[in-house]
Amino acid sequence: MTDLPTFGAGIWHFATYKDRYATDGYGEPVGLLEQIDRAGAVGELSVVDLNWPFVGFEGTTEDVRSALTRNGLRAVAITPEIYTREFMKGSLTNPDPAVRTKALEMLHEATAVAQELGCDYVKLWFGQDGWDYPFQVSYRDVWQQAVHGLRELVGAHPDMRFVIEYKPREPRNKIIFPSAARTLLAIQEVGHDNLGVLLDFGHSLYGLETPADAAQLCIDHGRLFAIDVNDNYRGWDDDMVVGSVHLVETFEFFHVLRRNGWDGVWQLDQFPFREDPVQAARQAVDFLKALHRALDALDEEALAAAQTSHDALAAQRLVQKVLLTSMVEAG
Structure with a gap:
């Protein structure tokens, strides 16, 4: 068998969740350090993606580093929360110049944290950047604001990689980066080699792409920097355990990665609302190991x-x- 890949997860996998029905949450709140301990308890993970700011956490970055170390983990990425209430009309495309400035300041600060923790990249998910209604925005204006903001950010940190995680919708009805092709077009316009794509398998399904084809497109343009894997029914971003619905398409996705020699982290982006998060991660990794064996045997x-x-x-x-x-x- 060829060497196993590195497995990772978004730290939110080990949190508790709310939705518009269970507004009190699906469990008791779980702090950041406890989330890291849960990730360590999986026993199969090497890296985690951390949200920033560290909401509800009053410790230091060194405290986070210590928690990672004692669990045999490393921070692979920082995901800045540029999609919260203060950015409900957008971050880099907000109609208020002061909010756009604040978003950029937050992104620069998140990059400093990523550098301090030795991360591989900063993940940019522009969930609030887009529109909901026809005629709501000038499409040229919001596109140029996004491209110019990205150019300023990534150009200021040439030694750090940045990835755009695209998604067709939610929370906005239309997100400005909804597909692999449109994201690649923006990256081309930005014009910096340290900006690439994070391809979320579930977002690709949800956007009615063929994930393997989207991966090949990003690889052919030299821009597939990272992946997240999960599953859904294609009607929503359900973030289910990987392989639970689209078994063959998941296998095809990883086959394209193998065929092209892509050797990044196989990272979980799952939301086990009602399941035990540690067990959900273990089962997902077991499945991914089985896929790895199948790739060897194909x-x-x-x-x-x-x-x-x-x-x-x-x-x-x-x-x-x-x-x-x-x-x-x-x-």
């Missing part, structure tokens, strides 16, 4: 022949054989 020569002739049934037979065998071996 007859690449036969698959290439099937793809050359666009033989769907032959390709499916090959895939089903290795998937089912790998799942049985996983127990």
Whole structure:
């Protein structure tokens, strides 16, 4: 078997959650250090993605570093919260110049934290940057504001990587970076080599992309810097345990990564609202290990022949054989 990849998770995987129905939450609040301890209890994770600011945490960055170290973890990324109430009309595209300035200041501060913790990248998710109604915005203006803000940010930190996590909608009805293609277009306009894509498998499903195709597009442009994996029913960003719905498409996604020699972190972005978070992470990693074994066993020569002739049934037979065998071996 080839070497296993590095496994990671967003730290929010180990928090508790609220929604518009269970406004009191699906469990008791869990502090940042306890979330890190839960991530360490999985036993299979090497890195975590941390939100910033550290909401409700009164300690220091050194306290966070110590908690990571005692759990055998490293911070792979910082995700600044530029999607909270103060940014409800957008961060880099907010109509108020003072709010745009504040968003940029927060992003610079988040980058400093990422540098202090030795992170690989800063993750940018522009959930509030977009629009809800026809005629609400000038599309040219918001696009230029986003591109100019990104150019200022990433240009100021040439030694740090930044990734845009695209998503079609939620919380805005239309998010400014909804797809792989539009995100790549923005990155091209920004013009800095340290800006790339984080491809969230569930967002790609939700946006009615073929995730493997989106990954190939980003790789071909040299911009697939990171991935998050999960699952959903394609009608919403459910953030379910990876592989629980779209087994074959998940396998195809990782096959594209393997075929192109992409060797980044296999990172979980799951929200186990009603499930035990540690067990949900363990089960997800077990599944990903089974996929890894299946990739080793896949007859690449036969698959290439099937793809050359666009033989769907032959390709499916090959895939089903290795998937089912790998799942049985996983127990």
